[in-house]
Amino acid sequence: MTSDKEIELIRILEHNGRVETEVLAKMLDESEEDVKVCMQKLEDEQVILSYTAIVDWSKVTKEETIAAMIDVKVTPQRDVGFDEVAARIQRFPEVSALYLMSGTYDLSVVVEGQTMDGVARFVSNKLSTLDAVLSTTTHFRLKKYKHDGVVFNQDEKDRRMVVSP
Incomplete structure (x- = not known):
């Protein structure tokens, strides 16, 4: 306790x-x-698992990684539910996070790659070929506003031109 x-x-x-x-x-x-x-x-006791830094890579290099959130519908396995397929998915080096979800999809997989094509190849060649995977829906991250409670680009000004009728 x-x-x-x-x-x-x-x-x-x-x-x-x-x-x-x-x-x-x-x-x-x-x-x-x-x-x-x-x-x-x-x-x-593995209560504290890691000490990490949150980095705004856009300020370090122009070679940001491509991130995608993939919704995955799977067939749960007898006696182990979603745990067995989740264990297989989490072993892929491209996977940075994996969550069991409620709702339409069963798993939410966060994947990082160097290119959109690399992420697409991961989905088509590795993830969707697993026997338990029924379908996937891929969402690409376009911009990061907040991550783990940290706000990105706070001092960035809105440069859009104001248009009023």
Whole structure:
């Protein structure tokens, strides 16, 4: 069971994984050693899975990756439901995220590639050829406004000309 202090630590790290242990200790009113032990425990229990950076690649290089969200309808497998087909799909290196969904489609697959053609080849040659996959619908990401709570291009001005009747 997770304590209130652990939950508070998790929330802080989820917002900013780079907070130093000394600062975390002051924020939580705990010793640095207790915070280190707690973080290690949460990592060992796979509560904390990763510390990541959110990067706006459009400011680094003009070679952004192409991202697509693919809705997938599948036939669930006896005794394992959607888990077996999800396990197969998540092994593809092109897949950056995979979710079980409610609604019309069963799985939502986020794929990243270098070109639209590369993503299309992934869908036609790898994803749609799986026996359990009944259909797919691919949506290409055109622009990223917000990701994991971080707003992109906040200071960018709207350069469209105002037109009024």
